[in-house]
Amino acid sequence: MSAVVFLFAIAAAFLVIALAGPYRLYWRARPHAGRQPSDAALAVGRIAAFGVAGVFVFGGCSVQAGVDQRSWSASEVREAAEDAAESMAADTQIRRDPTDGYTSLIKADVIQAGEDQGPSYGVSVEQAGDGHDYEISADGSGATVCMHVTEEESSEVGVFVPGADSGNSGSIPEYDLTATVDDGAC
Template sequence: MSVVFFLFVIAATFLVVSLVGPYRLYWRARPRAAGQPSDAALAVGRVAAFGFAGVFLFGACSVLDGVDMDGVDKESWSAGEVREAAEKVPSALSDEPRLPGSSADGYASLIEAEFMRAGEGQGPSYAVSVERVGGAHDYEVSAGGADSSVCLHVTETKSADGGVFVPGANGDSSNSLARYDLTTTVDDGPC
């Protein structure tokens, strides 16, 4: 917050300089022979001071926009925000049957997308990391700036709705891929 205050003070200083024009008073006190600048040059100086005031005001407002009124930085995640967003992921994953995840990634990319949707506006998306831990469906979710991570345990159950039919090479559709209903639990700490 001190940076915001400092930027506002600089903006106010340039605004005062442009409105009052102390440099104009300085030149009026000097004799004519001292090479006094023209009125056009003084006007350009005032416009430049207004411009600098605007730039510093814009900078202060930009920095202020990145900070909550509680002083919490929106450019990073807090442990509570990570937990809150992670608790919304299970309902999003269980809303419809899913095809099985890839062997390497599992459901990590799906979890990351749902986590970002649930935590929109909480912190930057580039700071979110979802990693599969071990061979099971355990996923460690962490976000930059947060002091803790959470562990999502995903359980697959074959869906009662059936699978997705895949046509074979000869045109019949007797092959199908199983779909799974996903249930997820969230635990604090790493997996």
């Protein structure tokens, strides 16, 4: 963050020089006996000072964008969790492992939803309790959101796998998921 402030401070200094005139500051302090630059040289110096100020502003904005990409904010975590909830509701799912629940599915959806928000390795999804409550957090945000998932058996046939349930049907049921997102831990 200090690098961003430093770059903007340098840009401000060059902007002052461009507005006051780069040579005017020097020649006013000197006696008029010396050779003063022409008006064209003063104009070129001003344009150059504006250009250098623009370069430092661009550099400051680029550094700030890089800093933003390395961390999540609380609103970005909530937005990605809400997008993941919508994504889960769009498709039917096969029941997951009871020890893991839908943790891996939620994590993949949050990472996909927050692709440009922050680093994917910073996303954490943990099952809270024995039900279908999941705590979602991300590095740098300092915020946790709670996603409650409800599953209902789908009216669709399911996935056909011969002998999957040791019965005659040979299909694994699919579930329609709905999810709600609340601020704070579960």
